[in-house]
Amino acid sequence: MYANKEYSSSIMDNSGTIRIGDVNYDFPIMMGTESEGAIDLRTLRSKSGYIAFDEGYGNTGSCESSITFINGEKGILRHRGYPIEQLAERSSFLETAYLIMYGQLPNMVTLSAYKRNILSNATLDAKMYPLFEGFHKDSHPMAMLSAIVNSLCTYHSEYATNSRKLDLEHFDAASSILMSKARSIAAMSYRKKMGLPMMESDSNKSYAEDFLHMMFSKQGMPYEDTCGASKALDLFFLLHADHEQNCSTSTVRMVASSGANLFASISAGISALWGPSHGGANMAVIEMLEAIHASGDDGSGFIEAAKSGQAKLMGFGHRVYKNYDPRAKILGKSAVSVLEKIGVNDPLLDIARRLERAALEDDYFIKRKLYPNVDFYSGIILKAIGIPVDFFTVMFALGRIPGWMANWKEIAENPKSRIHRPRQIYIGENERNFIKLEKRK
Numbered sequence: 001m002y003a004n005k006e007y008s009s010s011i012m013d014n015s016g017t018i019r020i021g022d023v024n025y026d027f028p029i030m031m032g033t034e035s036e037g038a039i040d041l042r043t044l045r046s047k048s049g050y051i052a053f054d055e056g057y058g059n060t061g062s063c064e065s066s067i068t069f070i071n072g073e074k075g076i077l078r079h080r081g082y083p084i085e086q087l088a089e090r091s092s093f094l095e096t097a098y099l100i101m102y103g104q105l106p107n108m109v110t111l112s113a114y115k116r117n118i119l120s121n122a123t124l125d126a127k128m129y130p131l132f133e134g135f136h137k138d139s140h141p142m143a144m145l146s147a148i149v150n151s152l153c154t155y156h157s158e159y160a161t162n163s164r165k166l167d168l169e170h171f172d173a174a175s176s177i178l179m180s181k182a183r184s185i186a187a188m189s190y191r192k193k194m195g196l197p198m199m200e201s202d203s204n205k206s207y208a209e210d211f212l213h214m215m216f217s218k219q220g221m222p223y224e225d226t227c228g229a230s231k232a233l234d235l236f237f238l239l240h241a242d243h244e245q246n247c248s249t250s251t252v253r254m255v256a257s258s259g260a261n262l263f264a265s266i267s268a269g270i271s272a273l274w275g276p277s278h279g280g281a282n283m284a285v286i287e288m289l290e291a292i293h294a295s296g297d298d299g300s301g302f303i304e305a306a307k308s309g310q311a312k313l314m315g316f317g318h319r320v321y322k323n324y325d326p327r328a329k330i331l332g333k334s335a336v337s338v339l340e341k342i343g344v345n346d347p348l349l350d351i352a353r354r355l356e357r358a359a360l361e362d363d364y365f366i367k368r369k370l371y372p373n374v375d376f377y378s379g380i381i382l383k384a385i386g387i388p389v390d391f392f393t394v395m396f397a398l399g400r401i402p403g404w405m406a407n408w409k410e411i412a413e414n415p416k417s418r419i420h421r422p423r424q425i426y427i428g429e430n431e432r433n434f435i436k437l438e439k440r441k
């Protein structure tokens with residue numbers, strides 16, 4: 001139903017030369033559509049015997065992609081060419097999800113068919129309910145999300161064949177199931193934790209409204225959105241929808257490169273997102289702000305601790321942004337407006353603003369180009385609309401699913417795609433002979 005346009009980088013007339021010892025090796029120069037240049041080193045090892053070493057991949061382009069463009073120095077983020085500021089102001093999460101996955105903005109007919117597909121797919125197979133019962137009462141919701149998303153392979157095995165061709169043919173159906181059911185799985189994990197019975201979805205509601213309804217409605221007491229929570233949540237999801245080759249997206253691509261199906265690949269991405277250096281930072285920010293509040297510190301003590309390496313200012317710093325993360329700017333404003341609508345004066349917002357001001361004026365942070373990232377204000381919004389702290393990273397995952405799926409699709413559609421298999425520099429023992437057990441010291 002939905003076809004993507006094909007893109008590729010251009011190969012420049014001039015080449016790049018690497019000199020090792022007294023031998024010169026020439027490599028093609030590639031140029032992306034936003035003039036990002038790269039030396040194509042794919043033949044480095046076969047030509048020279050050397051590999052490129054780049055632990056943490058700070059200098060490594062792992063793929064060509066036409067989904068998202070980031071200029072970290074200038075604080076620019078665009079999906080399929082559209083600036084994040086315009087999408088945040090004029091689009092919705094589902095429309096942006098469509099754009100990210102299929103490359104173009106949908107027209108009215110396509111968008112409404114797309115929404116219908118997603119909203120009508122929320123109900124979980126009844127055989128899945130015992131899965132929730134099987135988890136320990138205190139299980140982390142990210143563990144449940146990753147495990148149960150992977151289990152979708154077994155309930156929808158016709159869309160999860162691990163045959164690239166077949167899985168791609170079923171992408172529209174599988175991606176709608178995943179988008180919709182991940183939301184139901186998240187809500188169900190919360191209800192299980194709270195000892196609440198399952199709540200049927202209502203496909204007449206919007207994506208975010210239905211999620212809040214499945215989370216918080218009680219028998220005879222439907223959830224009432226009195227503070228614009230669903231609008232704020234829709235914006236939160238939209239701002240998290242994709243972010244180029246970060247840790248979890250690279251994980252999805254890595255798993256997809258082996259030919260693994262969509263559900264299995266996204267489940268791996270969820271696990272990668274969980275860590276505190278990545279999506280888990282949104283939980284860590286609130287924990288940090290609460291600890292500062294409880295200690296009575298105005299934030300300056302914490303800034304000093306971060307500068308001396310005793311603590312990390314969570315929600316600050318980014319591998320790519322060396323300027324203000326544009327998503328943090330939008331979320332900072334949204335946090336103020338949500339709190340105003342609820343009529344709550346959250347002291348954590350004041351602490352966050354004080355920390356931000358202090359850090360932006362401090363030489364330590366200025367020199368290292370450390371600015372607030374997307375996680376700095378997002379937790380304040382999630383907390384205000386009643387999402388428990390251990391579900392913050394789950395919210396990030398729900399938002400990021402379209403980006404992960406678009407990246408899975410890019411791999412599956414590329415006939416030249418090869419399994420991702422980096423090399424290493426071995427630093428262990430040289431060859432030695434096996435010693436019999438009785439002769440070992």
Ligand code: ACO
Binds near residue numbers: 277281306316319373
């Ligand atoms: N607080 C204090 N110092 C910091 C911070 C921070 N948040 N972030 C980086 N630094 C310092 C480092 O200690 C290092 O200092 P040094 O040069 O004196 O050794 C310097 O800045 C460079 O930092 P790196 O760790 O090399 O940066 P890297 O690109 O590897 O890490 C990361 C980026 C993981 C985001 C890091 O900034 C961090 O841990 N931030 C806090 C956690 C966070 O907010 N993560 C969410 C990231 S966004 C996302 O994934 C959605």
